[in-house]
Amino acid sequence: MSTAETRQRKPVPRQNATEPQQQLTTKPVEPRLKHGIPMQIARSLAMAAWFNCCCVVIFVTQLVGSPLYLINKQWFYTYMAYTKQSFGLVITALTEYGCPTLFRVSGDESVRGQVHLSADGMLQTEFPERLVMIANHQVYTDWIYLWWIAYTNLMHGRIFIILKESLKNIPIVGQGMMFYGFIFMARKWQSDKPRLQHRLEKLKTCHSGSKSGKSSFDPMWLLIFPEGTNLSLNTKRRSDEFGRKQGYPSSKHVILPRSTGLFFCLQQLRGTVDYVYDSTIAYEGPAKGIYPDKYFTLRSTYVRGRPPTSVNMHWRRFAIADIPLEDQQEFDQWLRARWAEKDELMNQYFETGRFPSALAGTIETKTATETQKSAAAAGYVESYVRLHHWTEIIRVFGVLIGLAILCRWMFL
Secondary structure, three states, rough: OHHHHHHHHHOOOOOOOOOOOHOOOOOOOOOOOOOOOHHHHHHHHHHHHHHHHHHHHHHHHHHHHHOHHHHHHHHHHHHHHHHHHHHHHHHOOOOHOOOEEEEEEEEEEEHHHOOEEEEOOOOEEOOOOOOEEEEOOOEEEEEEHHHHHOOOOOOOOOOEEEEHHHHHHHHHHHHHHHHOEEEEEEEOHHHHHHHHHHHHHHOOOOOOOOOOOOOOOEEEEEEOOOOOOOOOOOHHHHHHHHHHOOOOOOOOOOOOOOHHHHHHHHHHHHHOEEEEEEEEEEEEEEEEOOOEEEOOHHHHHOOOOOOOOOOOEEEEEHHHHOOOOOOOOHHHHHHHHHHHHHHHHHHHHHHHOOOOOOOOOOOOOOOOOOHHHHHHHHHOOOEEOOOOOOOHHHHHHOOOOHHHHHHHHOOO
16 A cells, blocks of 8 residues: 555544543544555564664764763763754654654744745744743654654754653663753652752753853753653543542543643743743544554554654743743643643644644745645645755764774774
């Protein structure tokens, strides 16, 4: 089955919106996979070889540069940002060539003029170089697509992610993420708070100047998933039970957010960051009320040939000065109100196939395709997840190639 045929396949029929929630979660008929068992095995071996090779190269590159921490910490952080860029390039290339994915971006008035098509027809964002990013958590690939958003803003080397502690035990990858300065949480606030405070202090330290020269603070995108886990039948059930006990209104498409970690981060970073950027993510394919975690696992997306028909993101921006940060109860109410809005955005997406957008008339389409021009006229940027040029991947191996050439020259 070709890629074009896959995109044109008929969607799974949607459930009636008035049906009870129990009926909405009935197991759907699984869409056909693109690749059979022999091809899946071949793809698994090829992708594992590519990914693991690149991870080893990046980790060795990090070890080579680790002594910089004792010489000049600013040089060290800049060097590690370079290795973080390399990982962003690896996962983008893996997505581009392994599971081509259409991206559709929209937004409200707060991000007008910040979402564009680049000269080569790719998504380009112009978000600030320091921000806190929050998003609903649909599936495990969310962070990959958000990292690509950072790439479209030239910030793929300055993204910091708050994630669960067990991930740092993954060989090589876990140690690499520790070099990146990612923040690992055990979901026990008593032990997490001092660790989080230590990392946030580093993220608000004044240095010699940012990449743009506009701030005395280093560029930083801090990514937080306030829901704490991805959406599934089990996590949704637990969230609903907790919400009923607290008397909170029920939601259909999101999990109740946890406010403690985000509240602490915003309090600590206040004065060094001006905005919270909020992304609402939806995956095209599953019917309304069917959670995407069973469709779009890492295995099904990258190995079995079933990426989302499209990944849809709706962006909003909130000024930190307008967010209640003096009282956690007020902040909790503010955050739950934003998640109720997310739930409505998701509902509109499932009803219409699109998020609402206020970006019409702000997207230049001089070099765009006819499809992109049509989307832009409606306020959407459509682009496939990809690199600007395949030669960028050479950067991943740049340091080690340079060292090999130097050693060869010295010992000739």
